[in-house]
Amino acid sequence: MVKKMLLDIGLRGGALALLVLLALDAVLQLRNSRLGRITLLFDLCGIAFLIETAPQFRDSHAVWVLFLRVASNMAAAVFALWSEEVFDDTARPPWIGWTPVGLMALLAIWSVVTDSSWAWLATHVSAVMLVVITIGRVLLGRANDLIEVRRRDRVVFAWGLGLAIVGCTLIGSSNVGMTPALPGVVGIALAAALFRLHRASPITAVAAAPPVSGPASSTSEMTEAEAALYRRLLRLMEVERAYRDGSLTIASLAKQLDTPEYRVRQLINQRLGYGNFARFVNSYRLAEARSALADAGQARVPILTIALDAGFESIGPFNRAFKAVTGETPSTFRKRTLAGPV
Known part of the structure; x- marks a missing residue:
């Protein structure tokens, strides 16, 4: 004892x-x-x-x-x-x-x-x-x-x-x-x-990396391989709009790029500054949603439809992500932008 x-x-x-x-x-x-x-x-x-x-x-x-x-x-x-x-x-x-x-x-x-x-x-x-x-x-x-x-x-x-x-x-x-x-x-x-x-x-x-405003605009600091991968990534996200797939993951994105997952992860984190894959994808989704909400021609389109079209799978995550970036709800943002300057 x-x-x-x-x-x-x-x-x-x-x-x-x-x-x-x-x-x-x-x-x-x-x-x-x-x-x-x-x-x-x-x-x-x-x-x-x-x-x-x-x-x-x-x-x-x-x-x-x-x-x-x-x-x-x-x-x-x-x-x-x-x-x-x-x-x-x-x-x-x-x-x-x-x-x-x-x-x-x-x-x-x-x-x-x-x-x-x-x-x-x-x-x-x-x-x-x-x-x-x-x-x-x-x-x-x-x-x-x-x-x-x-x-x-x-x-x-x-x-x-x-x-x-x-x-x-x-x-x-x-x-x-x-x-x-x-x-x-x-x-x-x-x-x-x-x-x-x-x-x-x-x-x-x-600790969580700070949010960034969007993808990098220059490849001057990238290696040749990184720059090539970056251009393919931009095409996939901006032209083919892969972000609209609500089930998109880092693994499925790497498969579409025909590149090892760790290389895609390194590029998005170390070169583009994102600490989280969802935040990277949501930057594209939110950009499309903000454009649609500010478009007078889509004033009657429900916010849920805009969120789903942009790649969000439900309205809750969309509202939270939108407010975290803009500081206001989608409906408030739409009213303010469509009202024009006072």
Whole structure:
């Protein structure tokens, strides 16, 4: 038993030291960014887990331990928020990402205050479901991601951090006294995955690339092979209007270009500046839609028809993408442009 306790202290202490260093790293590198604040919060949740699951605090009802317990149970929601900030280029209102954090905080507070088995069960089941959904979204988004470093980190993030968070949740719902070294092992896994994302590919590099206004207009900085591929790509998108195919993917586009997928991905990302394939394709779709909405001859054409003709598969994604680029809804844009100068 003594050996197990010593092993637990060693593993837990090592994980705590790493997480504290990573928290300081987030403060120093990204203190003025939203991503930095979320990263710091994620690190602090991991620290809270390692402290509150220690054998000497497991049955404690001290206020500070209860506070750490709440923070520990929020890790899954912060995990989802962090994944959205790093891997999702889709423009969404900030409150959407913070909603799961607020809900998990309420569940955690309910669990701590009532000490009800049902409350703890609801908290842990919700946490596991949230992590599974997040892992699925991160892995599914890999096919659409054009940033090679970020594509690799999706796997590390999903299996490293995801499984570590699930481990934290399962430990929190079981008798940790039977396996005193397990939280330390999970803590090491959590810290190692975070360390990989902090250092091997800094989170500033894997964060979503800023949007660009449109495709490049010059091939002067491209190699001969890139310039040739770029011209074929332009013809396919501008003349043949391949973007009108709502099911277009990077794989199907590469097949039409008769070029390896990685070369198409590199061209669109490194030369044209897009971090996400959907954003690249939507730039063409939105250009066509804006032209149609500003055309007086199409004033009676329904907005849904214009969206479908441009390649969007439904009105919801079209409205969100349109507003993210123009700052207004399609109907407002149409009214303003057709009204002419006041």
